[in-house]
Amino acid sequence: MRLTEIAFGKPALPGVTKERRRRGASRTRPPEFKTSLMRGIRLPVCFRYGYVRVNWIDQAEIGVLNMRMKLLSSVALAASMALAIGSVAHASTNLITNGSFSSSTYAAGTNDQFGTGFGGQGVTGWTGGSGYQLYEGTSPQTPASSQYGGGERFYDSFNAASPDGGAFVAIDGDADVRGSISQTLNNLEIGKVYTLTFDWAAGQLANRSGATTEQFAVTFGGQTINTAVLNIASGGFSGWQTATMFFTATQATQTLTFLSIGTPNGLPPMAALDGVSLTVPEPATWAMMLVGFGGIGAMIRRRRQTLVAA
Incomplete structure (x- = not known):
């Protein structure tokens, strides 16, 4: 009733x-x-x-x-x-030292060339190659101290901070002065899959003109993965991109390298890099993820049964 x-x-x-x-x-x-x-x-x-x-x-x-x-x-x-x-x-531990490029031996508020060719190894945890690399510790429009004098700065179009914020590095992709940076990591677990994430962008120095292309070739151990190619108008800026790559360790000690590849020579094409992170899920993380996925599956099955009963 x-x-x-x-x-x-x-x-x-x-x-x-x-x-x-x-x-x-x-x-x-x-x-x-x-x-x-x-x-x-x-x-x-x-x-x-x-x-x-x-x-x-x-x-x-x-x-x-x-x-x-x-x-x-x-x-x-x-x-x-x-x-x-x-x-x-x-929350996995980042294995990279100074992935935000916030630490260097250069004076505060300056932009400086670094590497084996000029400027020395002033970026903490990283080794600059023999090409052309700039440490951008302040505004990209501030002229950098370099082997070419003090006029190396980016166009005003390069006006956005990276998602990580603060300092970053800019690496020349010109084949004649192609730049790179690298870092060696120890105590890797052979056979483990490592996740690499980083923020990157493409731009042009203000004393050049003409359209350019830019990309990174990223090597970890014996494996190399290329980013997408960015096409930049004369004096333009691509905006920041976030890239994710997966590498399997084959040795306990491996070197991570970012090599800038751009065209054409002489303009020059510049790639910016920031927010580098290399992580590997820990056993506890994998266990929690498996439990979580199992719980979600059980909830979905229960939902189907409930709908049928209704």
């Missing part, structure tokens, strides 16, 4: 609506207040103008509501597991 409404209080006078039983009573319906008398019974209760209206929900409706609540709980749990998995993976 299902009761839809029970009213308590004085009956309405003939010809007078319930809303007007009380003198001065508002015509606006007040909000309903939900309460519960026992498990499985949900009662919307409305105290209005001297009487109480109670809507009872029968057992069939209670079963449907319970299945819906279980379904919503399953979806929420699955979403929480996914967020936890992402947080654990993101």
